[in-house]
Amino acid sequence: MIPARLNPTSAGPIRRWCAALLVTLTAVTAAVAATGTAAAERVPTPEHDSFYDAPPNPGSLANGTVLIGALGGTSGTYSAGLGLLALSALDRIVPEANIPALLNDRGRTALAQNTRACGHDFGGKYAFSHLDDYAASPGLATHPRITALANRFRLDGNVPGAPSFVWHSTGDDALPIAATDAAVAAWCGAGATVSYRRTSTPTHLVSALSGVADALHFLDDRFAGVPAPAGCS
Template sequence: MRTLLWRSAAALFATLTLLLIAGPPAEGQPTTPAADPDAFYWPPPDLAAHPNGAVLRTRPVDVSRYGNADGWQILFRSTNSAGAPIAATTTLMVPRGGVDRPLVSYQAIINSLGTQCGPSHTLFTGQFQEAPALGPILARGWALAVPDHLGPTSAYGAARLGGQIVLDGIRAAKQLPEMRLVRSPVGLVGYSGGGMATGWAAALAPTYAPDLPIVGVAQGGVPTNLNEMATGLGFAPHPLFGLAFAATLGLEREYPSRFVVEPFLTPAGAALRDQIVNACSQQIIDDGAGHSTAEVTRDAGAVLTAPLRAVFDDNSLVASPLAPRAPVFAWHGAGDQLAPLDSTTTTLRRWCASGTRVLLNVLPGDHGPAAIEGIPGAFGYLGDRFAGVPAPSNC
């Protein structure tokens, strides 16, 4: 978690500044990941006929490495940013015995472009970097859902999409009697990119999924203002440049009618894109290390424009009028250089003004250390909400 995101902001948004320019170009198509060879993930022909959260198929999985729990994977219907139906996946772990246990949806950090990099795969290959957080959740007797919140095209960077997938995954988990969660209260938790999906799920829930009994939200290190992060950042070579470039490609996948990257790539940029188009995080970091925006783009003079800022705003909680109904615990590093604290406090103040009970815990240090230090408080906060303790607030 420390390695994946906490120093990549400048490279990420400098790249987006140059690549996501005004209007869709006349040529080029978004790159998409290779189709998953596992037919479980394939959408059924009648996908559009199902409502959001409808269960499309399920299968049992062995989750014994995480605790004494039964496991399933669920393919369910959700909706992308253009309103089109998609098939998404969540992995469910339910401690054996008991009915209507609290259900926690855990949004992982997924910095990848290949569909094989989602939790429904990495949970079982030893590559799930946040695995140490899952055992304590199950040990509390809580059920656990871990969604592939980047969706079927691994649209890295599309946070609002992630929120919708989170909510529909919870709906799907609560529908199946054998999972014993029909009346379970729900909590949400996630950090950084996982925190973006968590925050968007919380903000969308009152309108997108008012049926869900979400009793508490714990989000940490959330980048809430993408435009702020983009403005004024430099374009020098960066060791985590690959993550920046990958996020550009991920947003292109989710917004293909608003921009396409291909016409603005140099040969070196096209080569790097082809190297990482199906890659997981470590390969993306390795292949992109030391590269720069000037190397991969043809137009170093491009500037932030209205269409680009609109894409950023579409995925920035600070720009959204939505607010959670469920109480929120937010933790954040005081010196966070990836996700500035000021934008988070601006977002949380607006939520407070809308009536949301918010508890903000500001920790010393930067983005990476806060990821680890805030987890005990997050789990404690959710435990109190599940127990019916009134939510504290420091609005």
């Protein structure tokens, strides 16, 4: 998701900054985008850690499966770094969730070594790794604390307040498109302005890169003062 909130009068340096940021964002997953959205509009956190250990409401986890999918669904694949990327994001955004307590020494070391890493760093380092090799006990992706966080940071739980550009592919082999479809539908139902490009480009990596040109065009129009089309398209 690319939100357009910036003042067009500062387009020169900001456009260059956004172009660089966008390249980084192509490696960031929907799971981390969800946690980043929650961080930007952060919900007050509970006083007690027991919140994170409480069983989630199964009926409200539809889009939380994006985070769980990034953690468990990519384990052992070329996209396995998405799991550690998601854990790192959660650790930074919700330190009181105590993610390191769910990890073994290898997992805690991985988090400590990547505190300033970007998405592509995780992808290169941890391709074909297995998430549970870093966990204190098997089944980390479905640990009650993780599923509670997934429920908390559902994609459809934070409606963007600025015009937004979204793209995803039915051919994404790491993060299924269903959760993005549901999130966009929820945002549009809440009155958000969203430009959604739904493609059939194969694989997670290629489909991520395939939307860059359209996303940059979307940003260029906003910086030029062209209003985003109202509603959803």
